[in-house]
Amino acid sequence: MRCIFGTARPVRLAVFAIVLCSAAIGLSARTTTSLEPSGWNSDLALAEARDKNPDPKIVEVDLAARVADVAVAPGKIVHAWTYDGSLPGPLIRARVGDRIVVHFKNELPESTTIHWHGMRIPIEMDGVPDISQPPVQPGETFTYDFVARDAGLFWYHPHVMSAAQVGFGLYGPLLIEDEDDGVGITDQLTLVLSDIGFDEHGTLDSADAGGPAGMVFGREGAYILANGKVMPTLRVRSGAPQRWRIVNAAKSRYFLLELGNQPFYVIGGDGGLQESPQTVHTLLITPGERADVIVRPTRGNTDTIPLRARLYDRGYGSIQYRTAESVLTVAFTDEPTLPPSPLPDVHRHFDQPTLEGATKVDILLTLPPAGPDGKSEFQVNGVPFWRAKPYRATVGERQIWIVKNDSKYAHPFHLHGFFMLPLDERLQPIRPMAWKDTINVPVDGTIRFLVDFNERPGMWMFHCHILDHADGGLMGHVHLEAASPTDLEHHKRPSGSW
Ligand code: C2O
Numbered sequence: 001m002r003c004i005f006g007t008a009r010p011v012r013l014a015v016f017a018i019v020l021c022s023a024a025i026g027l028s029a030r031t032t033t034s035l036e037p038s039g040w041n042s043d044l045a046l047a048e049a050r051d052k053n054p055d056p057k058i059v060e061v062d063l064a065a066r067v068a069d070v071a072v073a074p075g076k077i078v079h080a081w082t083y084d085g086s087l088p089g090p091l092i093r094a095r096v097g098d099r100i101v102v103h104f105k106n107e108l109p110e111s112t113t114i115h116w117h118g119m120r121i122p123i124e125m126d127g128v129p130d131i132s133q134p135p136v137q138p139g140e141t142f143t144y145d146f147v148a149r150d151a152g153l154f155w156y157h158p159h160v161m162s163a164a165q166v167g168f169g170l171y172g173p174l175l176i177e178d179e180d181d182g183v184g185i186t187d188q189l190t191l192v193l194s195d196i197g198f199d200e201h202g203t204l205d206s207a208d209a210g211g212p213a214g215m216v217f218g219r220e221g222a223y224i225l226a227n228g229k230v231m232p233t234l235r236v237r238s239g240a241p242q243r244w245r246i247v248n249a250a251k252s253r254y255f256l257l258e259l260g261n262q263p264f265y266v267i268g269g270d271g272g273l274q275e276s277p278q279t280v281h282t283l284l285i286t287p288g289e290r291a292d293v294i295v296r297p298t299r300g301n302t303d304t305i306p307l308r309a310r311l312y313d314r315g316y317g318s319i320q321y322r323t324a325e326s327v328l329t330v331a332f333t334d335e336p337t338l339p340p341s342p343l344p345d346v347h348r349h350f351d352q353p354t355l356e357g358a359t360k361v362d363i364l365l366t367l368p369p370a371g372p373d374g375k376s377e378f379q380v381n382g383v384p385f386w387r388a389k390p391y392r393a394t395v396g397e398r399q400i401w402i403v404k405n406d407s408k409y410a411h412p413f414h415l416h417g418f419f420m421l422p423l424d425e426r427l428q429p430i431r432p433m434a435w436k437d438t439i440n441v442p443v444d445g446t447i448r449f450l451v452d453f454n455e456r457p458g459m460w461m462f463h464c465h466i467l468d469h470a471d472g473g474l475m476g477h478v479h480l481e482a483a484s485p486t487d488l489e490h491h492k493r494p495s496g497s498w
């Protein structure tokens with residue numbers, strides 16, 4: 001277990017530190033056995049990818065994309081696009097430092113790729129068609145092979161016709177665990193939130209439903225899914241702490257979560273643990289983002305508490321004539337409420353970043369009025385991606401991006417391959433510091449972040465993770481060039497050595 005005091009502290013703090021750290025160890029010791037009734041999370045069970053490699057440092061799995069009938073609720077079957085026949089795709093679980101090998105087979109009627117969202121991996125493994133690799137044609141295979149450098153919940157999805165393919169059901173969780181993260185909560189849940197649209201025959205909504213207006217809004221499916229199920233139930237013992245790692249895999253829908261009046265104790269997000277925990281009562285997770293939270297649902301005068309998605313104004317159509325929606329039900333068992341125990345005080349050290357010398361990059365997001373043909377396009381600095389030139393960076397360069405939204409719709413802004421450090425309007429780190437790969441740019445809002453392009457030359461994408469918006473123009477590239485031949489040598493090392 002990692003002690004928050006680290007080792008480089010003055011000796012006179014040592015006794016104090018030992019007392020506090022053993023208190024923390026005591027806490028985690030108390031929770032090494034489950035506090036929950038058996039089968040507490042069976043409604044939300046995820047399929048798991050089978051590791052066929054006996055080497056404990058290698059997770060090697062087979063994964064096939066194919067069309068399959070999936071039941072999202074009793075009697076509600078959808079002809080979805082899936083990984084290995086399950087919705088979401090199987091949980092791939094590894095430990096930080098492990099090598100991950102995925103033998104992928106495309107059994108879909110269309111070409112596809114897999115992008116490993118949030119992972120700091122070589123460009124060849126990034127799944128961007130024609131940049132990282134040729135698209136994987138129907139019947140073809142591709143082997144993804146990389147090292148998991150960071151602990152956290154990541155996820156995988158296609159990068160070919162992404163709005164269509166993700167909306168049809170192609171996404172899955174990739175959990176990179178760190179046993180020494182000091183969190184010490186035994187009862188854990190990986191929660192993949194999404195939505196899907198289909199008719200009474202189980203036929204998927206067309207990917208271009210609603211035409212240009214559908215693109216401008218960002219299409220949402222009528223059924224909200226939690227681990228592929230409509231309104232599943234989690235059976236919990238009142239007062240028992242649980243760790244939820246949540247990803248929003250919907251192609252457009254925002255989740256502004258609320259669990260009755262129970263707080264979420266946020267310990268991390270996209271790129272693992274954050275600098276220090278925060279308590280919130282609503283938790284916004286935009287498409288692509290993750291949250292790592294501890295909840296301790298405690299019985300009041302009801303036997304159940306709904307986890308609800310409140311309305312969030314991400315542009316016209318997101319709050320008009322709509323109400324909050326339920327995601328899942330937390331149901332209390334009959335056991336007596338556990339007395340409250342302290343939640344783990346999990347900290348992570350972030351160096352104070354050096355901002356001097358960082359190159360500023362200004363980005364303006366706009367949505368000009370539709371043309372005479374009724375077509376709309378989102379623009380980044382005046383052009384949609386199909387008319388854009390790549391932005392440039394050199395290995396070793398730090399950049400501060402200032403992304404201003406003048407488009408009347410909110411955009412979860414995602415950068416491939418590198419973590420972003422959010423900054424405030426004075427360009428100082430927002431505390432607690434946290435590594436992000438997707439940051440929401442609200443309507444009329446501006447975000448600022450620092451990115452350290454310190455390795456791995458390549459053509460790295462950025463785009464809105466409302467995938468209809470990405471297809472509608474809101475996408476671009478950063479051409480990260482090697483500063484010296486050694487950058488390239490480093491780059492050419494086999495992926496397993498990163
Ligand atoms: Cu999860 Cu390019 O995206």
Ligand code: CU
Nearest residue numbers: 411464466469
């Ligand atoms: Cu967008």
